[in-house]
Amino acid sequence: MNDATGAMQEWSGPQPPDGRSPSAGLVLLYADDFARLPAAWPLTATRTVIGREPPADAVVSVNAVSRVHAEIVFERQGYTLRDLGSTNGTLLDGYRVREARLEHGQEIRVGDAILKFVESDIAGYSGYRLDGQVFAHARRWSRSLDLVGGYQLDRIASEIARIATSPLSVLLLGESGTGKEVVAREVHRLSGRSGEFCAVNCAAIPSNLIESELFGYKRGAFSGADRDKPGLIRTADGGTLLLDEIGDMPLTAQAKLLRVLQAREVFPVGATKPEPVDVRVVCATHRDLRRMQQENRFREDLFARLNEYQLRLHPLRDRKEDVYLLLKAFVARHGRPELVPSFRFMTALLHYDWPYNVRELEACAKRCVALADHTTLDVDQLPDQVKEEMDDYGTWAVGAQPLEASGRPTPTEEELRALLQRHQGNIAAVGRELGKARMQVHRWLKRFEISLDDYR
Secondary structure, eight states, X not given: OOOHXXXXXXXXXXXXXXXXXXXXXXXXXXEXXXXXXXXXXXXXXXXXEEESSTTOSEEOOSTTOOSSOEEEEEETTEEEEEEOSXXXXXEETTEEESEEEOOTTOEXXXXXXXXXXXXXXXXXXXXXXXTSOBOTTSOOOOOXXXXXXXXXXXXXXXXXXXXXXXXXXXXXXXXXXXOHHHHHHHHHHHHOOOSOEEEEETTTSOTTTHHHHHHOBOTTSSTTOOSOBOHHHHHTTTSEEEEETGGGSOHHHHHHHHHHHHHSEEOOBTOSSOEEOOOEEEEEESSOHHHHHHTTSSOHHHHHHHTTEEEEOOOGGGOGGGHHHHHHHHHHHTTOTTOEEOHHHHHHXXXXXXXXXXXXXXXXXXXXXXXXXXXXXXXGGSOHHHHHTTTTTTSBOTTSSSSSTTSSOOOOHHHHHHHHHHTTTOHHHHHXXXXXXXXXXXXXXXXXXXXXXXXX
């Protein structure tokens, strides 16, 4: 096998017959010997054989991979995964299959290697190894110790670097725990603004206090106002203000915030004249602000002001190639940099879909640091919810043979919404009823643009 680093620096994967650059491929999520493997394998235009050694197209030289293990074939309806009579079988999203139609983001296990199928950008993924090393054909944009990740996160970092010094208001979209405040701090760090970074959680302030907290008040404005208070917007003068969970801001406060953005001045409660302010506003939310506008719960004119530049942060389940690097960063942060995960441990981490994202993974790492008696992390240190997801790992998918891994047709949007209503947004329960992995249910939610907030 060629030296992985040298091979990756030159990037000479198999090419389609017509000479076009491949776009789809397999991204390495984990293998014990990942440093000797490519970070990614492009797919050919027609048929890609996965195996332990040449002449396989995607050579995965790790334990328990058969010489000719599986194939991925491009057909009119898309990509299909087929096991080729391998000794240890082929798993898709944790279930053993003989044949299955692939969807973007699905996880494939061959032997002791876990891979992810992607429909595009495979050349980009190829530049980033699991331990954070960047190969010669890629460029590391993220310089923050808090922005930990590979290709997908680095694309976000490149956008931050591009717009940080501009006056644009930034809207950060993403689920809870995806790192919106970390990104906001990075915007401020790179902005060159001399003032402070101030963060306020709009959902945590009672609606009757949010105006005085944000805009400040004058002495005597109300009972108990015995002195002037500048408010958080004035505190961030010359700097950056993060309004987290902006979707929870009351309409009356939204109107005043719009004035701040338009006139660059703030009107404290009880004041007789406005006060000038120079503040860069970054907002964050997990809510669907467009739907809230349609329901008259969020002002359209304010949205237009806040949405001058939009960044969407990926949930952790969509960037599992970062799980190993995040784990290593967290155990080091909490005092145990020598800890090394076993393959079983990493298999469990990658099979779990992390509904609370990076924040939940850090909590898991802290638990493991506290429980680890040796330098090897193993499954007995994992939280129950992670271990429980492994109960049926490696079993045959329902139906086993058909092109959908569960043997069931894709549910319609109405059927999926009915199941979410019945199970109060519990993805695991919906998955069990459909005979599908939680990851697949999340893919359907994304396809139908369904928000779990509507059912919890």
